[in-house]
Amino acid sequence: MNTLTTGIPQCLEVLASAKTIIITTHQNPDGDAIGSALGLYHFAVNRGIKATIINFSPTPANLQFLPAAHGIEVYTPESHDALIAAADAICILDLNSINRIQTMGDAVLASPAVKVLIDHHQNPTIDAGVMVVDTDSTSTCELIFRIIDASGLGFSPESAMSIYTGIMTDTGGFRYPRTDAEIFQMAGRLLDYGADPVAIAENVFNSSPFSRTVLLGKALGSLTLSYGGKLSVMTVTADDFLQTNALEEDTEGFVSHTLSITGVVMGILFVEFPGKNAIKISIRSKGDVRANDLAGEINGGGHLNAAAGRMYNRSLEDVRAEVVEKAVKYVV
Template identity: 25%
Template sequence: MNPLLQAYDDAANRAATLRRPLLLSHTKPDGDAFGSLVAARELLRTRGADPLAVSFDPLPRTYSVFARFEPVHVLGRDVPLADLDRCDGVILLDTGAWNQLLPLEAWLRASSLPRIIVDHHVTRDIPADAIILDESAAATCLILYHWADHQGWTLSPDAAAAIFIGIATDTGWFTHSNTTPDALAAAARIAALGVAPNEMYQRLYQTDDAARLRLRAAALSTIEFAAQDRLAILSVDQATLARVGATLADTENLINDPLSVRSVVVSVLLAEQKSGPVRVSFRSKAPLSGLCDLDMDVAAAAAGFGGGGHRRAAGARVEGPLPEVKRLVVSRLTRLIEDADAARRT
């Protein structure tokens, strides 16, 4: 049997033994993370389970589209840590890395509960009893769609909508290099079930408040270029967030703006937190003849700072003051870009 189909069956068999599974995704959840939590909760309910979907962070206004669904509980606000002991298994969605689960890392490491992972990321270090891993998948929500289809599970309207949102956001509304025929076909089949793409687009991308637009303007005013304009750097500090009335969650997708510049191959966004390490996000363009002559793996770049992710989208948390972190990141990425350019020319 195809290994991926076998993984679907193994995970389904393991999930069938769970009555109260804990569903978790990574910190700083994006559309695919929230979509996976909602969709997995709906799918498992159709199998007779009573899953507990938990997020480490409240729903940011960037993803207010998810307010249409039953809320995902926030750890510490809606669900105390002690309540997790009533769960009989753990399902990790859209992550398989300890450094993306820091608020519960100690609890998870100490737990003997069976563990299932459903993920599409390259970076992973968490063992599990069953793993559905498809690095070629555009989104974890796309994996959930195929898992449900293979098992013959019916998609509820909420599951279908959540999966569509996860696929659409992780592909940049079907514009990123991970927009495969498979992702488009799945989105089309979900749309045929009654999910309206135009409505989802409006709810996702046309509901910002003024503070977020002010933040975008402020972030773009910090733009710097390096490596012969192939590297673009944006910075957002706490003073800027306070001045424009925005939050860290409002930085979502700002990193994509510099990629509109023809020469830029890699875009970096550094975001200062109130306490703790600086959040560093990385994006790169896919090679394209006549437009982009370098193939930069930003997951590898992020790994150099203890992070990870995908070839075209990755992140890390780096200790230190924002100016010093920026210096380190720019220095390393400039060197990587120059090395890649030299290798291309030889």
Template identity: 35%
Template sequence: MTTERMQAVIADIAAEIDGHSTFLITSHEGPDPDAVGSTLALANHLVALGKDVTVYLCDSVPENCSFLPMADQVLHELPDRDFEVCFVLDIGEFRRAGKAITGSKRISRFVNVDHHLGCEDFGVHNLIDSTACATAALIYRIIRARGDEISFATALCIYTAILSDTGSFHYSNSNPESFAIAGEMIALGVKPWDVSEALYESDPREKITLLAQALSDLTISPSGEYASLTVTQEMYRQTGGNAELTDGFINFARRIRGVEVALIFRELKEGEFKVGFRSKGKVDVSAISAAFGGGGHRNAAGCVVKGSLAEVKALVFDRLEKSR
């Protein structure tokens, strides 16, 4: 999308905000901090504009995002009412919003805002920029293009989303815009340590015991270039943990010297695994994920693969070897 086209789409989205009163905002299943942060940033801003706003997520808000303003107002059942506009954020694929959204007859129009490469054009307006560090950065652009002020609540959500999606400014998407927006949010009162503590320094005991079990299954390829962790349903039962608590586990495999691609195999149910990929840059994991029907970015992607753990590992590692 050219700069001129992007500016035109942002102007169209600004007009949608001016021209309507009832808004639904949603994001993808298994929401991460960018999904939650961008959703709540827009929600807080629209509320400040006097709009009627409902926030819906098909899955629960992660515990480490519960401190964000309006997190306690997120619904997990779609109200039986009409909405003029539904903002769908950070989605990648429309189906990931859940059947309540994709099958709804009560939504007049969809606006799609995303930074995933290859995101579907399903909205009346589709603001998609894969160079954006996070979807929250696109929400920031919309607000600034309207000439609106940014409240502390909105700033906190934007900063949190960008901090998380850039890996605390470690990842390659840590571009000049990410630092500029973060700096502006800090100037508006956001305290970096408070956000970091909430995101990374407040883990429940169950997460650490689950991590210990996942690390016990650490597998490193003969070449030393790939490493994986596994989380099974049995591990959840033994530790009292859940899928939400596995956020960040993959980074323990990624930080091993010589490893170019880290993976996590997370059992969804018997015979089905969610596979997460993280690359240090040499390998395009979005292409590998796409081969299994998934998607994502060059350095971060995911897919679902069916089979036993041994079969799934063999399929995925074979695809990695062929990508070299």
């Protein structure tokens, strides 16, 4: 799906007449989610729009260095439903299903505000008045770049920094497929507008609490190979969290280690959250090995090479056995 040529001018039209907007992104936000929200936020505020970012989940610690990140609000119906109902526009970023904003979804859908969906995931199921959806984009931040660029107003340093962050994280530090000349040109222009790539990488990648690195050690120790070394499996148990005092969000990025082994074409991370009866399954793959199709088999979804799902009220062993068995047809 590609709605760039129609969606971008429509999006700019909405922003040209809106006085108040809400910006929101998915639960457990990553660099692209927070980066795109803040990139758009700074653009809007600089144009005199009253913008508020409201998310279901708090902002991860390693993204709080971004300008205005501390002003991002965590959704409660009492504080925000009236604001959501009264907004001129609601910009929904980096998600393809309203479930990804959890309990905030009802208030968003009920609001008469124009909905603007800006996303790069496959199969969007949100029927927004304005859609800027391109599944070939590296990131939602790339789409925010295109929108602001099309406005002709240029980028503030705050906006540039935020957008660069999401492009960097969603391309795995400029390593994943679709890291092409155009994305480097965009990144280069963001540097010209004030993004500092060294400071951003330092903040995002090199500012973990010690407990996270200890948890990573346990996760690396759990690695196993299947199917002649083509599938690698990593597991983080509820016990690992309790022993290390690490947080759920600390497993962000762990799954990339599954693909760092020669010969592996698919990696799966199973995370058992303490006291939640839920197992999170993150899937990564190389080339045309379809991570999203495997995720689809467990009611999850995502991109060709990066996808995820959750399974509930089952033991970790049980879930792992079933998913590993399902993976065989993708890797062999």
